[in-house]
Amino acid sequence: MTENQPLPPDPDAQQPSGSRPPEPQLLKSPPAQAFRGLSATGLARSFGPVHAVVNMDLQAPSGQVTALIGPNGAGKTTLLLMLASLLAPDKGSISVMGIDPVKDPAAARARIGWMPDTLGVWEALTAREILTTMAKFYHLPKAKVAGRVEALLELVNLAPLADQKARVLSRGQQQRLSLARALIHDPDVLLLDEPASGLDPGSRVALRSILRRLAAEGRVVVVSSHVLAELDEIADGAVFVNQGRTVLAQSVEQATGQGRSYAIAALDPASLAAALTGLGVPFEAGKGRRTSVTVAVEREEQAAALLRDLVGAGVDISSFAPAVGALEETYMNMKVEQP
Numbered sequence: 001m002t003e004n005q006p007l008p009p010d011p012d013a014q015q016p017s018g019s020r021p022p023e024p025q026l027l028k029s030p031p032a033q034a035f036r037g038l039s040a041t042g043l044a045r046s047f048g049p050v051h052a053v054v055n056m057d058l059q060a061p062s063g064q065v066t067a068l069i070g071p072n073g074a075g076k077t078t079l080l081l082m083l084a085s086l087l088a089p090d091k092g093s094i095s096v097m098g099i100d101p102v103k104d105p106a107a108a109r110a111r112i113g114w115m116p117d118t119l120g121v122w123e124a125l126t127a128r129e130i131l132t133t134m135a136k137f138y139h140l141p142k143a144k145v146a147g148r149v150e151a152l153l154e155l156v157n158l159a160p161l162a163d164q165k166a167r168v169l170s171r172g173q174q175q176r177l178s179l180a181r182a183l184i185h186d187p188d189v190l191l192l193d194e195p196a197s198g199l200d201p202g203s204r205v206a207l208r209s210i211l212r213r214l215a216a217e218g219r220v221v222v223v224s225s226h227v228l229a230e231l232d233e234i235a236d237g238a239v240f241v242n243q244g245r246t247v248l249a250q251s252v253e254q255a256t257g258q259g260r261s262y263a264i265a266a267l268d269p270a271s272l273a274a275a276l277t278g279l280g281v282p283f284e285a286g287k288g289r290r291t292s293v294t295v296a297v298e299r300e301e302q303a304a305a306l307l308r309d310l311v312g313a314g315v316d317i318s319s320f321a322p323a324v325g326a327l328e329e330t331y332m333n334m335k336v337e338q339p
Contacts, residue, residue: 257299263319
């Protein structure tokens with residue numbers, strides 16, 4: 001993927017409707033600003049006896065990247081399919097930039113870019129042909145199709161492979177093509193199911209950059225991923241789900257400010273253990289190949305103080321950092337049950 005500037009978002013923006021004048025001699029609070037973005041409330045969906053989604057809520061504001069996090073079988077893909085208007089909920093409501101996708105799926109789909117976890121159909125077509133066909137489906141002006149296709153091929157670093165059939169592309173290359181396909185009509189809402197799957201490290205870095213820029217342009221970006229460490233760098237907030245239910249909604253700032261596990265390594269592990277014992281700090285042996293210990297820290301200020309105390313005690317610290325990412329810490333503390 002490259003750093004090409006994506007095309008600007010759709011300038012048409014729905015404004016909150018006006019409110020009635022206040023009743024005589026009765027003061028009322030001004031109307032709340034209408035939520036702009038993607039929202040879902042009380043969603044449920046079953047497939048026969050299987051309750052894939054039981055009760056899920058989600059709010060993904062414009063201008064932000066929202067992570068969708070949960071174990072396998074939690075209902076994430078079913079939720080994304082309902083948000084994309086590809087699956088009707090049994091219960092609940094969805095708003096896509098103010099549009100109800102159940103009542104008006106065509107209008108909703110015009111605002112949504114959907115990237116499934118696999119490229120899917122049309123493996124006999126070339127990358128250029130796939131994007132050109134998608135542009136026609138979305139009724140892009142004929143004169144603009146070629147330019148839009150070329151811009152997206154450059155964006156996802158597939159220009160040298162533009163005329164290769166999709167079936168010969170690697171898993172990572174197909175993922176990049178799938179992202180370009182989702183962006184072909186310049187959507188306001190982007191829904192991504194495991195977008196980093198199969199990407200090499202360089203492409204993952206480029207993906208992070210692209211998604212952050214898309215959000216900065218005012219778009220809604222929802223990312224479902226099991227790579228939680230990367231989500232710390234991409235997301236503004238996260239919705240945690242398990243067993244078909246929303247468990248928690250949390251901003252990355254909140255996740256970063258919560259209690260964390262820190263991994264500490266020293267040149268002399270014995271001196272580190274002795275110093276922690278002397279400071280009255282409980283610790284456990286680290287779980288990685290490297291000799292280290294983990295300690296529970298409530299706040300970053302406490303972590304800074306502990307590092308200062310250890311150095312002051314003469315311990316040669318070689319590594320001092322959170323043991324896992326902020327969102328991963330929240331996920332692990334949820335103690336979700338694997339299906």
